[in-house]
Every structure is written in structure tokens, then in C-alpha cells.
Amino acid sequence: MTNLTGATDSLGQAIDVKTADVKVITGPDLSAALVGQPQTVVLEYTDDLGRTQRFNAVVTTTATQASITAKTDQVVWPGDVKNLTAADLVHNVIDADGQAVTDLSNVTMSGVDATKAGVQTVTLTYTDAAGNRVTTTINVTVDLATLTTKDVQVVAGPTAKWDYLTSLTGATDSLGQVIDVKNARVQVVTAPDLSTALIGQPQTVTFEYTDNLGQTQRVSALVTTMKTQAAIAGRDVTVVAGPNAKWTLTDSLDGSQSLAADGSALSATDLAAVTTNITPNVQKPGTYVLTLSYVDAAGNLVTGTANVNVVASQAALQVQDSQIKVGANWQAADNLLRVVDSTGQPASIEQVTVTGTVDTTKAGIYPVTYKYTDAAGNVLERTANVTVVAEPTDPGNGGGTTDPGNGGGTTDPGNGGGTTDPGNGGGTTDPGNGGGTTDPDNGGGVAAPDNGDTIRTQPEPVTPEPVADSSPVATPQPTVKKTTIQADQVRPATAALRSVAAAKTPQSSGLPQTDERRTGMTTMVAGLLGLTGLFSAWGVTKRRQRK
Incomplete structure (x- = not known):
């Protein structure tokens, strides 16, 4: 045509x-x-x-003018491969006559593998009206880079912070190789509102990830804010007042019941951040009510209370005076009645400092100081006097000495001192002891003193005849009881205290007192004079009978 x-x-x-x-x-x-x-x-x-x-x-005939031109090399996401067409890759098409082609239905392309990483060559083909086919190629890279996320919960608060990394679970590069999300180029496009106004309401956050090929992709996640679980628990404590008394805020914190914003136990660092409104005076007894304050990681303030009971020390130290004889054994524990610690519990003598010595070989009074310091630094000091006394004089020494340890001045018989012998019949003068007995042969002479209280008369040459047995009737001798003071041992706090004064030597009621001795002596002398006269009269009668 x-x-x-x-x-x-x-x-x-x-x-x-x-x-x-x-x-x-x-x-x-x-x-x-x-x-x-x-x-x-x-x-x-x-x-x-x-x-x-x-x-x-x-x-x-002339050559066709048909041609096809591709776009620049393309990078596509795996999900976009299935929708990829030649029109997405063709820049322009010229028909055989050199006219631009707008209908690209006659353009075809080779396939792309969406699972294959790296560059893939795609061929584009155009057939003109004369059946001439023209082709071109383009490099298509399937980008396997990914960024995965998860939904998270964040504690709301005035200074609450959201770490976007907590919402990311993983990342890969364009070749599908796993990389650390910290090294991925991620930008937060939309951040959550962490104020307490939106507690419990899920919020969508958006991330933009730029991979190693410069390709960007956007992913999203949910962030839900929640109320803080932070709590601060106090613990009541008791402190004994004293110079060394100590208290720290940690003592009043119950770490097992104190929680962070996320409900976990407070760390040592968190506990160190707790504050109190007052500091108790551990030198002054009383109850101090503390208000404990803690600000959690989200800026929420929580409070608690604790009592610090400062009490006086229950420490006690009690000693006693004692008396021992020369040569007796003595230990520091002998004079220590009781020692208890600041809590009222028994303490040992090893905790007591004893100052002073007792020389048991020499009579005298020895002060011994006991000093006890309790755990709070309170010092207790007591002094006990230990009296060392000499042994009493031997009662058989002829001196008529009253035994100071026999119960109070009982006269010792048989010492040649003119004392009535309590065992010879009730006050009868012993005729052979020089005790003032009138000699029946002295003719009634005046009694002559001899060795103290003894009265002796001048004897006559005539020996008296035997007379009836006049042995004195024995009278029971009063018993003198000696009591040795035993030092108390260390007693527990509940033990009753025993006074040294309680251990006294009983007095014998049958012994003569000083005034009674004088009266008895006068009576005895009068009796002796009477007996002397009797014996003299009896002697005169006998001589007359002989004559």
C-alpha cells in the first residue's frame, strides 16, 4: 500500500x-x-x-530504527520482586521508524530470584513492527536486609526513658548476614509518650533502617507504658546508747521488701540512693521515726517509714567486799557478784578488767577495781575491799587472850589466868591450879596474890585428913561456831544478790560478857575466903581432938 x-x-x-x-x-x-x-x-x-x-x-529497504533503553541498576526488596515488571526497568523504547513507543506491551524481561542475594542481570526485549527485536540488560539486586522488632512495656514517670534498642530483636545486611542491632543505622521516626497520662495505652513507634546499600526501610513496634512498682520498706531497729553506738541508714532498710521501678530487688547502688528526713541521735535514748525516700529510674518518688529505738544500756557490774585470813587463796572472781552486757545477758569475767593485787601473806585492806566496757562503749567501774586478817592467838599460851574468831570474846578456860573453868563443876576453884584456892593448912591466913587473878594463902605444917570427894560437877561448855565467808561467783542477770553482811558469825549466848566477868570474879573471891575460914575452923577442931 x-x-x-x-x-x-x-x-x-x-x-x-x-x-x-x-x-x-x-x-x-x-x-x-x-x-x-x-x-x-x-x-x-x-x-x-x-x-x-x-x-x-x-x-x-532500510535498517530498523527500533531501540530499547533500561533504567540504572536497581535494588529491590524481596517482597517487591513478584510485582516487578519490564516497565519498572525500561527507560524508553523507539520503534522501527524511530518513533517513541509508549505502549510497552511488546517489551519483555527475564526473571528475578527474590531469595538470591547479590546482583542479578535482567534482559529487556522489544520487537518492532517489522519484527526486529532489540534488547538491553539491567542489573537488579535483591536487598535481603531486615530489621525485626518486638512490643515492649516501659515504666511511666517524670524522667522515664525508652531505649529503642529494647524494641529491636535483630538486623541483617543486604546479603542477609546477621549484624548487631547496635551497629545498624536505625533512626526513630516516631517515639512514645512516657508520661503517666497514657499509662496502659499501647503506642506505635516507627524505625527507619538504612542498610549497607543505602536502602531504607521502615518498621514499627508497640510501646505500652505502665505504673511504677517501686517500693521502699523500712525496718525497725534498736540501738543501745553509748559512746561507741553506731547506726547507718542501711540498718533501717529492708532490702528484701524494697523494689525498683520494674519490680526487681533494689541493687546496692539503689539502696545507697535512699534518703531520710532525720538522723537519730544514738547518744540519746528515745524513739526516732524516719521517713525514707527513694526516686526510681523513671523519676517517681516513693516513701516508707522506720523506727530507730535508742535505749539505755542494761549493762551492770556488782562487786562485794570480803575478808580472808592470811595464807588463804584469793581470786578476782571471789569479789565479783554479777556482770551483764548491754542487752542484759550474762558476761564473763574475761570481759572485766581487774586492777589491784591482794597480798594474802600480809594482813591489810586491799582495794581491787573492776572495770567493764559494754559494746556501746559505756564504762562501769566498781571497787571491792579485800581485808586480809591474821590468825588469832593460840588459846593455850597462858595469856588469857580472847579469840577474835570464836564468836565474841568467850573466856578460854585452863589458861592459868584465874578464870573459872567451865568444865570443872560449875565454878569450883581448882585446888591445884594456882587459881586462888585457899590452902587448908595455912591457918586461915590472908590470901596472897600470885600470878594475876590467883589468890594463894600460907599453908600450915599440918596436912588435913582426907575428906569426901569434892570433884566439881561438870557443866556443858558452850559451842563457839566459826563461819567462813565464801565469795559469790559471777551470777546471771536474774540471780538474786547475796550481801557479804549476810554471812555473820553466830554469837554464843552462854559466854560471859565483860561486866559479867568482873561480877563473877568478885563472887569467886568471896567464896574462896569463906572456904578458907571453913577449912581453918575444921583444922582447929581436929587438933583439939588429937590433943
Whole structure:
């Protein structure tokens, strides 16, 4: 048709060449081999009367102008591969005549593997109207980079903070290799509101991840704020007042019941951040009520209370005076009655400092100081006197000495001192002891003193005849009881105290007192004089009878 310019019928009327009966008798060779070489073509036209005529035309073939151009190399996400078309990769297409093609339905492309990392070559093909096919290629890279997230909860508060890394679970690069999320180029596009106003309401946060190829992708996660679980628990403590008394705030904190904002136990660092409104005076007894304050990681303030009971020390130290004889054994514990610590519990003598010595070989009074310091530094000091006394004089020494240890001045019989012998019959003068007995042969002379209280008369040469047995009737001798004071041992706090004064030597009621001795002596002398006169009269009578 391109070689026909017009046609008429048998009447000479113009007709559309498209409706004319035209046949190609000799056509051109349109192969690329004869491109540019003119070729004669023969056409035969049959008009409406059936008459035919032939005419010639020259056809010269030319090369096609068709072409296709691809875009620059592309990077696509695996999820986009299935929707990828040639139109996404073609820059432009020119037909055989050199005209731009807008309909790209005649353009095809080779496939892309969405699971394959790295560069893939894609071929684009265009077929022009003459059937000429033109192609081009483009590099398509499937980006396997990923960023995965999770939903999290965050404690709300005035200074609450959200770490975006807590919402990320993993990341890979363009080749699908795992990388540390800390090293991934992640930017927070939308952050959560951590104020207490939105507690319990999930909020969507958005992240943008830029991988090693420069490709960016956006992912999201949920962040839900919650109320703090922080709590501070106090513990009541008791402190004994004293110079060395100590108290720290840690003593009043119950770490097992104190919690951080997330409900976990408070760390040592957290406990160190607790404050109190007052500091108790451990030198002054009393109850101190503390208000404990703690600010959690989200800026929420929580409080608690604790009591510090400062009490006076229960320490006690009691000693006693004692008396021992020369040569007796003595230990510091002998004079220590009781020692208890600051809590009222018994303490040992090893905890007591004893100052002073007792020389048991020498009579005298020895002060011994006992000093005890309790755990709070309170010092107790007591002094006990240990009296060392000499042994009493031997009662058989003839001196008539009263024994100071025999119960109070009982006269010792048999010492030659003119004392009535309590065991010889009740006050009868012993005629052979020089005790003032009148000699019956002295003729009634006046009694002469001899060795103290003894009264002796001058004897007569005549020996008296035997008389009836006049042995004195024995009277019971009063018993003198000696009591040795035993030192108390260290007693527990509940033991009753025993006074040294409680251990006294009992007095014998049958012994003569000082005034009684004088009265008895006078009576005894009078009796002796009477007996002397009696014996003298008896002697005179006997001589007369002899005569």
C-alpha cells in the first residue's frame, strides 16, 4: 500500500486504493541482506470492468530504527520482586521508524530470584513492527536486609526513658548476614509518650533502617507504658546508747521488701540512693521515726517509714567486799557478784578488767577495781575491799587472850589466868591450879596474890585428913561456831544478790560478857575466903581432938 498513491474505476472515478483490486506480482526482498538496494516490484490492478493492467514501483529497504533503553541498576526488596515488571526497568523504547513507543506491551524481561542475594542481570526485549527485536540488560539486586522488632512495656514517670534498642530483636545486611542491632543505622521516626497520662495505652513507634546499600526501610513496634512498682520498706531497729553506738541508714532498710521501678530487688547502688528526713541521735535514748525516700529510674518518688529505738544500756557490774585470813587463796572472781552486757545477758569475767593485787601473806585492806566496757562503749567501774586478817592467838599460851574468831570474846578456860573453868563443876576453884584456892593448912591466913587473878594463902605444917570427894560437877561448855565467808561467783542477770553482811558469825549466848566477868570474879573471891575460914575452923577442931 505504501507504493500506491491512488486509483480510479472504469469511469475514471477515484476510488480508495484500499478497495482497489491490486495484486503484487513481484514483491521486494526485505531481508537485511538487500538493505539499501532498490528493487522493482510489479503490481496488477483489475478494474470494475474486469480489465487488468500492470505497473512497476521501486522499493528500497532500510535498517530498523527500533531501540530499547533500561533504567540504572536497581535494588529491590524481596517482597517487591513478584510485582516487578519490564516497565519498572525500561527507560524508553523507539520503534522501527524511530518513533517513541509508549505502549510497552511488546517489551519483555527475564526473571528475578527474590531469595538470591547479590546482583542479578535482567534482559529487556522489544520487537518492532517489522519484527526486529532489540534488547538491553539491567542489573537488579535483591536487598535481603531486615530489621525485626518486638512490643515492649516501659515504666511511666517524670524522667522515664525508652531505649529503642529494647524494641529491636535483630538486623541483617543486604546479603542477609546477621549484624548487631547496635551497629545498624536505625533512626526513630516516631517515639512514645512516657508520661503517666497514657499509662496502659499501647503506642506505635516507627524505625527507619538504612542498610549497607543505602536502602531504607521502615518498621514499627508497640510501646505500652505502665505504673511504677517501686517500693521502699523500712525496718525497725534498736540501738543501745553509748559512746561507741553506731547506726547507718542501711540498718533501717529492708532490702528484701524494697523494689525498683520494674519490680526487681533494689541493687546496692539503689539502696545507697535512699534518703531520710532525720538522723537519730544514738547518744540519746528515745524513739526516732524516719521517713525514707527513694526516686526510681523513671523519676517517681516513693516513701516508707522506720523506727530507730535508742535505749539505755542494761549493762551492770556488782562487786562485794570480803575478808580472808592470811595464807588463804584469793581470786578476782571471789569479789565479783554479777556482770551483764548491754542487752542484759550474762558476761564473763574475761570481759572485766581487774586492777589491784591482794597480798594474802600480809594482813591489810586491799582495794581491787573492776572495770567493764559494754559494746556501746559505756564504762562501769566498781571497787571491792579485800581485808586480809591474821590468825588469832593460840588459846593455850597462858595469856588469857580472847579469840577474835570464836564468836565474841568467850573466856578460854585452863589458861592459868584465874578464870573459872567451865568444865570443872560449875565454878569450883581448882585446888591445884594456882587459881586462888585457899590452902587448908595455912591457918586461915590472908590470901596472897600470885600470878594475876590467883589468890594463894600460907599453908600450915599440918596436912588435913582426907575428906569426901569434892570433884566439881561438870557443866556443858558452850559451842563457839566459826563461819567462813565464801565469795559469790559471777551470777546471771536474774540471780538474786547475796550481801557479804549476810554471812555473820553466830554469837554464843552462854559466854560471859565483860561486866559479867568482873561480877563473877568478885563472887569467886568471896567464896574462896569463906572456904578458907571453913577449912581453918575444921583444922582447929581436929587438933583439939588429937590433943
